[in-house]
Structures are given as C-alpha cells and as structure tokens.
Amino acid sequence: MSIHQDPNKIIIFDTTLRDGEQALPQSLSTQQKLQIAMALDQLGVDVIETGFPISSEGDFQSVQTISKSLKHAIPCGLARCVPKDVDACGNAMKGVDHFRIHTFIATSDIHVQDKLKKSRDDIMAMATACIKQARNYTDDVEFSCEDAGRTPIDYLCRMVENAIKAGATTVNIPDTVGYTLPEEFGAIITNLYNRVPNIDKAVISVHCHNDLGMATANSLTAIRHGARQIECCMNGLGERAGNCSLEEVVMAIKLREKFLNGLYTDIVAKNIARTSTLVSKICNEPVPPHKAIVGSNAFAHSSGIHQDGVLKNRETYEILTPESVGFTGNTMHMTARSGRHMIRACLRNLGYEDDSYDLNEIYDRFLKLADRKGQVFDYDLEALLFFQKRDHEQENYFKLDTINVMSGGAHGAIPTASVRLKVGKRTRTESSIGNGPVDAVYNCITRLTGIRCKLTSYTIKANGAGMDALGQVNVNVDYEGRIFHGMGLSTDVIESSALALIDACNSIERAREIEKKREKKSA
Ligand SMILES: CC(=O)SCCNC(=O)CCNC(=O)[C@H](O)C(C)(C)COP(=O)(O)OP(=O)(O)OC[C@H]1O[C@@H](n2cnc3c(N)ncnc32)[C@H](O)[C@@H]1OP(=O)(O)O
Numbered sequence: 001m002s003i004h005q006d007p008n009k010i011i012i013f014d015t016t017l018r019d020g021e022q023a024l025p026q027s028l029s030t031q032q033k034l035q036i037a038m039a040l041d042q043l044g045v046d047v048i049e050t051g052f053p054i055s056s057e058g059d060f061q062s063v064q065t066i067s068k069s070l071k072h073a074i075p076c077g078l079a080r081c082v083p084k085d086v087d088a089c090g091n092a093m094k095g096v097d098h099f100r101i102h103t104f105i106a107t108s109d110i111h112v113q114d115k116l117k118k119s120r121d122d123i124m125a126m127a128t129a130c131i132k133q134a135r136n137y138t139d140d141v142e143f144s145c146e147d148a149g150r151t152p153i154d155y156l157c158r159m160v161e162n163a164i165k166a167g168a169t170t171v172n173i174p175d176t177v178g179y180t181l182p183e184e185f186g187a188i189i190t191n192l193y194n195r196v197p198n199i200d201k202a203v204i205s206v207h208c209h210n211d212l213g214m215a216t217a218n219s220l221t222a223i224r225h226g227a228r229q230i231e232c233c234m235n236g237l238g239e240r241a242g243n244c245s246l247e248e249v250v251m252a253i254k255l256r257e258k259f260l261n262g263l264y265t266d267i268v269a270k271n272i273a274r275t276s277t278l279v280s281k282i283c284n285e286p287v288p289p290h291k292a293i294v295g296s297n298a299f300a301h302s303s304g305i306h307q308d309g310v311l312k313n314r315e316t317y318e319i320l321t322p323e324s325v326g327f328t329g330n331t332m333h334m335t336a337r338s339g340r341h342m343i344r345a346c347l348r349n350l351g352y353e354d355d356s357y358d359l360n361e362i363y364d365r366f367l368k369l370a371d372r373k374g375q376v377f378d379y380d381l382e383a384l385l386f387f388q389k390r391d392h393e394q395e396n397y398f399k400l401d402t403i404n405v406m407s408g409g410a411h412g413a414i415p416t417a418s419v420r421l422k423v424g425k426r427t428r429t430e431s432s433i434g435n436g437p438v439d440a441v442y443n444c445i446t447r448l449t450g451i452r453c454k455l456t457s458y459t460i461k462a463n464g465a466g467m468d469a470l471g472q473v474n475v476n477v478d479y480e481g482r483i484f485h486g487m488g489l490s491t492d493v494i495e496s497s498a499l500a501l502i503d504a505c506n507s508i509e510r511a512r513e514i515e516k517k518r519e520k521k522s523a
C-alpha cells in the first residue's frame, strides 16, 4: 500500500539531516549523514529529507549517496523555487526508483515583500513553474508555503489550490517561525480543508517550529484537523528552538491513539533511544536531561512520594515505559528528598533483608549524608549500614562531637585544630597545633583519649566516583606492641581521619577493658 492510501496513517517525514543540520554550528559530512540516515531508515520513518543539493557539492553527494542506500524510506531533497535547485535535486537522486523533490517558497507578506522582494503573483508563478519542473523528474513532489502560519488565509488557500493543480502530491503548511498557537494552527488546516476545492488530491503536511514551545502541540492539533504528514527531527533539532520532535510526536500518537481516533505511525518505538543517542553524538548536540522521551531525566525519579508511587505501581508517575522506547529501565536518584520506601527498596536490591537493619535509624543517617553530599549512591548506603551494624555491636567509649580545623598554608598560618569528644559520659574539648591539619587533629585526640599510640599506616581513598565521593581513611596504630585498626568515612577527609583514629582508640579501650577484667579475675 502506498504511504498515501491509509487514512489513519500519519506519514513521518524526518528532516534531521536538513532542518536539523541547519541548527548545527558545523555541517555534517556525507558519512555522518549516511550513518544517521541508516538509523532513521531502521526507525521506520517514511520520508527522509536528506539535504539541499544546490547548497554545496558535499550536500549534493550526501543526497546522492543516501538516496541510493535507503531500504525503506523515501529519499527527498529540498529546492527553492529556482530552476537550478530543482535540477540539482533531480540529478542527485537520478536512478533511484522512488524519490521526492520538495520545493518551497515563502507566502507571508513579510517574506514576500521584504525578503523575496516580489509580488504575490510572481510567487505563485515561480511555485507553479518549479512544481511542474519537479514533476518531470518524479511523481512525488512536495510543495511548502514557507511561513504559512503568518500567511493571510485567502492567499494561502489560493497557493495550496494552485500547487495541487500544478502537480504537488504533498502540500506542506509550515509554521516556520513557531508563531501560532494550537487552536489557531488547527483552524488554518480546517480552513484549507473547507475552502480548497482540490485538497483531496494531495496529502496535507505540517512542519512546526518550536519558538514558543508549541511544535509538538501544533503538529498533533493539525492531524486532528486532517493533516496526514508530520515533519519532524530527532531530539527536536532544527533551526533556532528546533522543529517538532520526532520522538515526542510519535509517542504521543502511540500513547493517545484512542483520543486521536486510531491514528498511527510506522515508527519502531524501541529504536528511538539508540537513534536519539546516535544523532546526539554525531551532531555533537547533547540531549537536555529534561527532554521529553529521550532526556536522561525522562524516566528518573528523585522525590520520595514519586519513588514510593513508582515502587508500588510504575504507572502512578510513568505514562510510558523506558523499555518501550529502547531504554533499559528507569532511574531512582537517592537525595534528601527521598523517603524510607526508596531506601528500603534500594537495600533490598543490594540483597539486605528488611529485618537485618533498623530502617528509621539508617534513614536518619542517610538524610544527614544526603544533606551534605546531595546525591547518595548504593555504596554510600552500604557504608551507612556497616556503621550502623558496628555501632550496634560495640558500645563506643569515645565519640566525635565537633571538629574545627585551620589548615595552614603557604603564608605561614599554623595548622590548628580543636576537637570536642564524648569520653564516656563526659564531653571534653582540646586544641592543638600540628605539622598539618590531620596531625593537629590527631594531637587533640591523643590528649582527649589519653591513649598514646603510634600511627604506623594511614591510607585514604575515594569511596565512589566524582567530587562528592566519600573519603575513606584507614589507619593502623601501634599500642604497646599490638596493632589496632580504625576506619572513618565522611564527605570531609579531615573528619574521616579523625573518625579513623577514634575508631582505633575505641578498639584499644575495649582491649584495655578486657585486660582489666582478666586481671581482676586472676587476682
Ligand atoms: C525555512 C527554511 O528552513 S528554508 C531552508 C534554509 N536552508 C538553507 O538556507 C541552507 C542552504 N542554503 C544555501 O546553501 C544557500 O543559501 C543557497 C545555495 C540556497 C543560496 O545561496 P546564495 O545564492 O548565495 O543566496 P543567499 O543564501 O545569500 O540568499 C538567498 C536567495 O534566495 C532567495 N530565496 C530564498 N528562498 C527562496 C525560494 N524559496 N525560492 C526562490 N528564491 C528564494 C532569496 O530571496 C535570495 O535571493 P537574492 O539573492 O535574489 O536576494
């Protein structure tokens, strides 16, 4: 069946390689365009606008190469209403079984008068001549009334009627500057259907720009008013604020099929994610995280209420699945906005039984860490669990209360620390200088605990990746010939260092208690 024959099918005309490329600071090579074209072909788009052959030798070659390589999609080239442009299109696609020539001219007063500097009659005559010329190359000719959104409706109706009479099989109504609002744009399409007598002889297409963020809404409204082709770009690329985004419009049609009375596309939705990534990489245009459907945040949740909802039933906050567009799953970020349900789910995922830890206590520790770090990761939760377990197993005699450090530096400042420690039931404070901030802190701790041990090893490593990784410090100390180990974990490495030495001192204190009990027994 021809793509024009099923009244419910929406033809997807992809212009990533033409209008999308116009938005890039660098043009694409033939090889780059070919790679994208092959992905679009596999995605199931119906028409691929491959380039503007008159524009340069390179783009002529791109159109030529791609049009010979496509397996399913119809190749299309763009031409002004200028005879040499149309010839360039025809020549670039010569020998290909089915190809489309897309010729266009602006019809709004501002474009006709100020840019083209012609009369409306001149424009009509140029369009007629070039559509007829294009028909000598192919039966598939598209004509666009550039800036149709701002074109007086009477003139637009006459242009459309004339284009169809001249042989256009698709007539495109672009909202070139993204100016119209959905109801207004829908009314333009309805007006054309009501007033253009030969309208049933062509497919009506729309090409919406996103200057007011309306491109997808306008395209969807247009198909509800009778348009049957949507021009769009992967990732919403396109001049200025972009074109209608392919993934948005396709998924809206798929998801809201009933509302749209059975309209459909032939897009293979599962290929959307990889096509989006490929286009982003080749065009060197990152996809914004909040971009609908393909942004990294499109299937991510970081607030507790949403996470709880999604854990109970995904559909509470996900209207489509990431898998349906080819992503591997949703993402849950652990932040201070997360709740207990999320923390428990994460610990279950890591293999911890619910009764193996105290959820409320872990959650308190998690919140403190999240307020300091911003984002908490699986390995942070495991570390919190480790400390909770250890604190439950051991009654610690020394506990860090507060720590203040002045680190010194090149201008002669002396590294100084003050540390407040809970020692048994009392709280004690000490200040000290040192040969560095950690040394100053360690001098304070030595005085506060009264434990004179010798540091035999000190190692520090980042627990996790990035700037906000937890610093994990391990120390070994020699106390009266025995080696004791201590570990500290914090977002602040000075604090990790203090915690590690205090941890070792607690072990020494426990060993001393055991020794005292043993001596009492034997006395
Ligand atoms: C809305 C859109 O996206 S339209 C597509 C926009 N894409 C591009 O422009 C990318 C490719 N363009 C190009 O490579 C070049 O602009 C070319 C080859 C088309 C033309 O280059 P030049 O001949 O140097 O002209 P230049 O780009 O400076 O100006 C455009 C000319 O085309 C005319 N023109 C613009 N659109 C049309 C049209 N649809 N039909 C006929 N003439 C047109 C302009 O009035 C101007 O004519 P003038 O030289 O008589 O004043």
Ligand SMILES: CC(C)C(=O)C(=O)O
Residues within 6 Å of the ligand: 019, 104, 144, 145, 146, 147, 172, 174, 175, 176, 177, 207, 209
């Ligand atoms: C060439 C036409 C379709 C265009 O790109 C526009 O009007 O934005």
